[in-house]
Amino acid sequence: MAYLNHITEAIGNTPLVKLNNVTAGIKGTVLxxxxxxxxxxxxxxxxxxxxxxxxxxxxxLKPGGTIIEGTSGNTGMGLALAAIAKGxxxxxxxxxxxxxxxxxxxxxxxxxxxxxxTNVAPDHPDSYYSVAKRLxxxxxxxxxxxxxxxxxxTAAHYxxxxxxxxxxxxxxxTHWAAGVGTGGTISGVAKYLKEKNPNLVTVGIDTYGxxxxxxxxxxxxxxxxxxxxxxxxxxxxxxxxNVNFDLIDSFIKVSDKDGAVMTRRxxxxxxxxxxxSSGSAVYGxxxxxxxxxxxxxxxxxxxxxxxxxxxxxxxxxxxxxxxGYID
Ligand code: PMP
Numbered sequence: 001m002a003y004l005n006h007i008t009e010a011i012g013n014t015p016l017v018k019l020n021n022v023t024a025g026i027k028g029t030v031l032x033x034x035x036x037x038x039x040x041x042x043x044x045x046x047x048x049x050x051x052x053x054x055x056x057x058x059x060x061l062k063p064g065g066t067i068i069e070g071t072s073g074n075t076g077m078g079l080a081l082a083a084i085a086k087g088x089x090x091x092x093x094x095x096x097x098x099x100x101x102x103x104x105x106x107x108x109x110x111x112x113x114x115x116x117x118t119n120v121a122p123d124h125p126d127s128y129y130s131v132a133k134r135l136x137x138x139x140x141x142x143x144x145x146x147x148x149x150x151x152x153x154t155a156a157h158y159x160x161x162x163x164x165x166x167x168x169x170x171x172x173x174t175h176w177a178a179g180v181g182t183g184g185t186i187s188g189v190a191k192y193l194k195e196k197n198p199n200l201v202t203v204g205i206d207t208y209g210x211x212x213x214x215x216x217x218x219x220x221x222x223x224x225x226x227x228x229x230x231x232x233x234x235x236x237x238x239x240x241x242n243v244n245f246d247l248i249d250s251f252i253k254v255s256d257k258d259g260a261v262m263t264r265r266x267x268x269x270x271x272x273x274x275x276x277s278s279g280s281a282v283y284g285x286x287x288x289x290x291x292x293x294x295x296x297x298x299x300x301x302x303x304x305x306x307x308x309x310x311x312x313x314x315x316x317x318x319x320x321x322x323x324g325y326i327d
Contacts, residue, residue, distance in 0.1 A: 006085045011038050011045045011078075012160045016168040016300065021269040022262065022282060026289045028174075028297035032282070033165060036274060036306035040077035043161070043304040047184050048078025050156035051145040052086065066091060066142040070132040072181070072233050073102030074305055075147050080109040091135060091142075093128040098232060101309045119228055122238050129238075148182050148240035157188025165189060165300050166196055175292075175299035177203040177285035179234035179277045180212055180251070183243030185302060190247040201292075204248040205277075205284035207259075210235025212243065213251035230256040230323070233277040233304060252284040257325045259283055263314050267307060275310050278303035 004010055014037040019030045035043035055061035066089040067079050076092040083090045090111040094103060097118040106113050114135075116128040124130060136144035147153050165173055176193055178186040190202040206212040209229035214222045226237045231254075236243075263279025266272040285301040293299060313319050320326045 007039045008045075008049055008081050008085045011040075011049060013164060014038060016165070017270075017272070019270055019282070019301075022265050023286065023289075026286060026293055027295050028289065028293035028299060030285065030289060030293075030299045030301060031169070032270075032272065033161070033300055033302045034272065034274075035302060035304050038078075040074070040081050041306040041308070042074035042077060042275075043185055043302065044074040045078035045081065046160055047147065047153040047156040048075055048145075049082045050159075051147065051150055051152045052079065052082045052088075054152040054155075055143055055145065056086075061088070061143040062141060063087065064141060065089075066139055068132050068135045068139065068142050068144050069093070069147065070128040071147070073098055073106060073309065074233065076102075076106045076111060076113075077109065079145070080106060080111045084110065091139075093132045093135070095128050097230065099309055099313060101311060102232075105309065147184070148236075148238065148242060151241065153182055153184030153242045154188040154191070154244070157185050158192050159188075161185065161302075162189040162192025166193060169298055169300065171196065172298045173197070173200065173300050174297045175201045175203065175285075175289070177205065177281060177288065177299060178302040179205040179281045179284075179304065180243060180248070181234045181236065181277075182240045185304070187242055187244035187247055189302075191244070194247060202248050203285060203288045204251045205234060205281045206251045206253045207231045207235030207280070208253050208255055210253075211237060211239065213253050215239065216245050216248065216251050231259050231276055231280055233275070234280060250288070252287055254280040254284045254287075257323070260314050260320065260323070260325045263307075263310070264320075266303075267315070272303065273307035274303045275305035275307060276314055278305065279314070 038045040259280030262283040
């Protein structure tokens with residue numbers, strides 16, 4: 001009988017799919033790593049399981065424990081699936097800009113969700129980072145994975161996503177592009193692929209309102225770069241340890257609108273019903289590709305999550321019009 005012992009064993013080995021239409025006029029081949037094919041419908045399943053397994057090995061997470069994390073939703077889903085498999089409780093803190101669908105999904109898999117204000121500084125006591133830390137101090141036998149600075153995050157992608165991309169492209173990948181939030185995805189894959197091919201170019205996709213691009217270019221953490229933006233899952237107002245700036249060759253900033261419009265194009269023109277940061281990643285990757293890709297080059301861009309979590313936003317025409325993203 002060919003069965004898995006738990007759904008978490010189905011994580012990884014996601015498809016790599018050629019982009020055929022949104023790439024008009026671009027030289028070379030652009031391939032999408034479709035991470036919604038993971039059981040939790042996002043790339044974050046990979047690192048969630050790895051953070052838990054590493055914590056168990058280190059004796060930080062013990063039987064009957066509670067996992068507490070600040071998450072934009074997708075990490076929470078991955079942690080919840082792993083928690084079900086292993087018998088842990090979950091409490092997640094989310095910023096209130098996150099879509100309602102993401103909160104409902106987390107509750108559906110048994111997690112407790114604490115909603116925190118978006119527009120407060122990370123060190124403010126009400127921020128979703130601070131609330132997660134406080135709950136971790138208050139609740140006995142709790143584990144705070146801290147996906148931003150927990151290097152199991154990068155390791156998950158070094159061990160799985162990177163090797164998959166190398167094998168799926170037969171070692172022909174020349175460019176690697178991904179959105180940067182915690183930085184685990186881009187850094188782990190870049191580390192693996194650059195070990196295999198030191199000439200590989202890595203492009204990080206950032207948002208307006210985030211600190212990454214300026215920091216890479218100047219070495220300055222510029223607070224003037226920080227302002228509210230709507231794209232979910234990428235860009236930060238902190239420098240997570242998982243962002244390895246040495247492995248990211250350049251950053252491209254993508255606006256909320258350009259990301260949102262490209263997300264809808266991916267659904268309609270490629271049949272890829274993906275989330276907002278996927279549109280941002282493809283928009284930014286193609287901006288880079290227009291300038292730099294040559295015949296024979298192979299660019300892989302990662303699509304982090306599924307479109308269902310954005311039905312009330314990106315895939316809602318009224319909402320798109322209200323934002324001024326479409327006419
Ligand atoms: N897109 C979405 C929708 C996400 O949830 C995340 C995770 N924050 C990312 C992109 C970025 O991935 P990473 O944290 O590995 O940089």
